[in-house]
Amino acid sequence: MKPTIVKREPVVDDALDQCEARLTEEEIEKVINEVIDKETGGRLWTYINTCIHCGLCAEACHWYLSNDRDVSFAPVTKIKDTLWVMLEKKGKVDAAFIKRCSQIAHTECNCCRRCGMYCPFGIDIAYMILVVRRICAKLGMVPLYLQDTVHSHAATMNQMWVKPDEWIDTLQWQEEEAQGYVPSARLPLEKEGAEIMYSVIGPEPKFLAQLLGNITVIMKVAGLDWTMPATAGWDNSNMAMYSGDFEIMARVERLHHETAQRLKVKKIVMGECGHAFRGAEYDGPTWMGWMKPPIPVVHAIAFYYDLIKSGRIKIAKKVEGPITSQYPCNVIRNAGLGSKLRYIMSAVCEDFVDLIPNDRHAFCCNAGGGTINCGPPWKKIRVQSAKLQSENFKRTGAHTIVTPCHNCHSGIEDIVAGYKLGMHVKFFSELLIEAMEIPEHLKPKEE
Amino acid sequence: MYEFVSGPLVWIAFIVFIGGSLYRIYNMLSISKKEKVVFPHMSLKHSVASLIHWVIPFNNQYMRKRPIFTIISFAFHICLVVAPIFLLAHVMLWDEAWNMSWWTIPEAVTDWMTIIVIIGCIFFLYRRLTDPVVKNVTDGSDYLLLAITALPFITGFIAYHQLFAYKTILILHILAGEIMLITIPFTRLSHMLFFVFTRSYFGSEQGHVKNSKDW
Numbered sequence: 001m002k003p004t005i006v007k008r009e010p011v012v013d014d015a016l017d018q019c020e021a022r023l024t025e026e027e028i029e030k031v032i033n034e035v036i037d038k039e040t041g042g043r044l045w046t047y048i049n050t051c052i053h054c055g056l057c058a059e060a061c062h063w064y065l066s067n068d069r070d071v072s073f074a075p076v077t078k079i080k081d082t083l084w085v086m087l088e089k090k091g092k093v094d095a096a097f098i099k100r101c102s103q104i105a106h107t108e109c110n111c112c113r114r115c116g117m118y119c120p121f122g123i124d125i126a127y128m129i130l131v132v133r134r135i136c137a138k139l140g141m142v143p144l145y146l147q148d149t150v151h152s153h154a155a156t157m158n159q160m161w162v163k164p165d166e167w168i169d170t171l172q173w174q175e176e177e178a179q180g181y182v183p184s185a186r187l188p189l190e191k192e193g194a195e196i197m198y199s200v201i202g203p204e205p206k207f208l209a210q211l212l213g214n215i216t217v218i219m220k221v222a223g224l225d226w227t228m229p230a231t232a233g234w235d236n237s238n239m240a241m242y243s244g245d246f247e248i249m250a251r252v253e254r255l256h257h258e259t260a261q262r263l264k265v266k267k268i269v270m271g272e273c274g275h276a277f278r279g280a281e282y283d284g285p286t287w288m289g290w291m292k293p294p295i296p297v298v299h300a301i302a303f304y305y306d307l308i309k310s311g312r313i314k315i316a317k318k319v320e321g322p323i324t325s326q327y328p329c330n331v332i333r334n335a336g337l338g339s340k341l342r343y344i345m346s347a348v349c350e351d352f353v354d355l356i357p358n359d360r361h362a363f364c365c366n367a368g369g370g371t372i373n374c375g376p377p378w379k380k381i382r383v384q385s386a387k388l389q390s391e392n393f394k395r396t397g398a399h400t401i402v403t404p405c406h407n408c409h410s411g412i413e414d415i416v417a418g419y420k421l422g423m424h425v426k427f428f429s430e431l432l433i434e435a436m437e438i439p440e441h442l443k444p445k446e447e
Numbered sequence: 448m449y450e451f452v453s454g455p456l457v458w459i460a461f462i463v464f465i466g467g468s469l470y471r472i473y474n475m476l477s478i479s480k481k482e483k484v485v486f487p488h489m490s491l492k493h494s495v496a497s498l499i500h501w502v503i504p505f506n507n508q509y510m511r512k513r514p515i516f517t518i519i520s521f522a523f524h525i526c527l528v529v530a531p532i533f534l535l536a537h538v539m540l541w542d543e544a545w546n547m548s549w550w551t552i553p554e555a556v557t558d559w560m561t562i563i564v565i566i567g568c569i570f571f572l573y574r575r576l577t578d579p580v581v582k583n584v585t586d587g588s589d590y591l592l593l594a595i596t597a598l599p600f601i602t603g604f605i606a607y608h609q610l611f612a613y614k615t616i617l618i619l620h621i622l623a624g625e626i627m628l629i630t631i632p633f634t635r636l637s638h639m640l641f642f643v644f645t646r647s648y649f650g651s652e653q654g655h656v657k658n659s660k661d662w
């Protein structure tokens with residue numbers, strides 16, 4: 001088979017370059033065969049032996065479609081250029097090849113699973129990309145910025161090097177902010193036996209702290225019994241899941257669930273983040289052999305759906321003007337929350353303009369799957385390869401794009417800036433705070 | 448020669464095809480057991496739902512987006528499986544050898560079905576040669592598999608119409624059919640066997656585990 005013609009602008013990523021210089025071929029061969037023999041089984045074997053090389057997956061991929069149908073971005077090509085070669089050569093490949101594998105698997109695929117849904121055989125290509133990432137991670141071939149977040153998880157059990165005192169400080173600060181709207185609002189720390197443990201991703205206390213204030217107001221208005229942990233275990237994000245370092249992924253997920261168990265809550269409600277839900281609900285529990293999370297995990301979309309549908313939160317004034325919403329892969333295509341998202345969007349927006357394609361067929365924001373965490377070196381190609389979704393946004397004519405996912409939020413901010421869309425990017429909770437009714441008795445008393 | 452290809456080789460072909468298929472499926476299931484997620488994720492309901500959406504033409508969004516491919520691909524696969532099983536001449540052979548017979552399709556129809564299979568092969572060959580994505584992932588083995596699939600039908604068509612060298616073509620036809628049967632379990636033609644399993648697994652994972660759908 002002829003090698004794929006790959007045209008890319010050179011990218012300097014110190015971690016990849018240094019790893020390339022360090023790796024030996026013996027080490028590479030050993031790790032590849034170890035992962036293939038011990039960590040994969042029926043799925044990989046059947047997928048490789050069933051794929052008839054029809055190329056139908058290409059039409060599903062936003063990387064391929066956004067880059068003028070450059071074949072080197074097609075899902076099947078990504079497997080050809082990684083696993084097919086590894087299997088054919090039985091692991092006898094060089095360091096430059098592994099570097100290219102990391103580039104393909106970490107920086108040019110979001111594991112959004114759209115191609116799996118478009119394969120006539122249902123071959124899960126994203127799963128195979130994760131196998132490639134696993135091999136790369138075991139060899140230390142992970143983009144610098146992504147690896148930094150993994151180090152942060154390992155050292156602090158949160159993604160953003162947030163220190164324990166900073167965490168508590170931030171929560172108390174946001175509790176005070178919330179009390180500006182609803183004086184009786186509380187952000188209860190370490191309340192054992194509460195019904196809900198609310199968990200967020202590292203970036204919330206780091207640079208999106210107002211979201212913590214928002215949820216404090218929402219919880220008070222809805223009258224819910226909730227708590228947040230004062231210890232590590234509050235962060236539900238998991239970049240190790242995406243780098244391929246599944247040992248650290250498991251440590252993070254275990255601590256998150258054990259913290260909920262320590263607090264004896266009935267369920268974990270998580271902020272608006274897609275990959276965090278995936279890690280807590282699926283990847284973490286399956287890797288650890290639990291299969292299902294010990295305490296049910298509820299994503300923000302389902303949580304807000306219940307609050308609005310049950311009338312616990314009433315909408316006072318819908319937000320004006322055309323507003324659209326991204327459909328985050330990990331909670332829509334891969335968790336089935338599409339119709340609930342449309343319900344809550346219609347409930348708070350005067351004019352909700354749906355994306356085309358929508359729901360589980362919607363395209364990825366191109367930031368998910370850890371690609372945005374690969375950092376500035378890889379930003380240009382990431383934004384360039386989101387061209388298709390930028391056009392989809394533009395067509396809606398909306399003034400705001402709602403993103404019930406942190407990865408989407410950051411990714412779409414880059415899209416809006418890169419393609420000069422002139423749109424706002426907001427979380428759903430920011431709209432809800434604007435639109436919801438705050439009952440008279442909860443409002444601040446005028447002096 | 449005719450006696451050999453229509454006698455012992457038929458036995459060998461069927462034994463290898465059936466035995467090989469069973470072995471490959473057994474092998475797939477046993478290595479799937481090694482992976483702790485596969486069986487716990489399976490669900491009959493979602494497997495069936497997924498199969499229904501992918502074995503009925505135009506029953507999912509992707510097929511509706513690609514009408515030409517869908518029509519050709521379905522016509523090709525249906526004719527490929529149905530024509531040889533219900534061909535009058537084949538059923539007669541079973542009748543002579545084993546005194547077994549079943550319903551047959553009129554010869555004029557099977558003749559057209561054969562042509563459809565050949566057209567399908569030409570279409571797939573054309574895609575392999577021209578579509579950049581497919582071309583990039585095509586090597587000798589893909590052309591070989593296409594040839595293995597096309598040959599029984601091309602030779603069958605020539606033999607039925609007795610266009611030339613009937614006896615030789617007939618031997619070639621039987622041989623080509625036997626080669627196809629033997630290669631199914633051991634090449635990527637095994638998607639015939641594994642399709643149901645990959646589809647069921649993905650359908651189950653999407654439906655049962657992830658509360659979503661895969662069509």
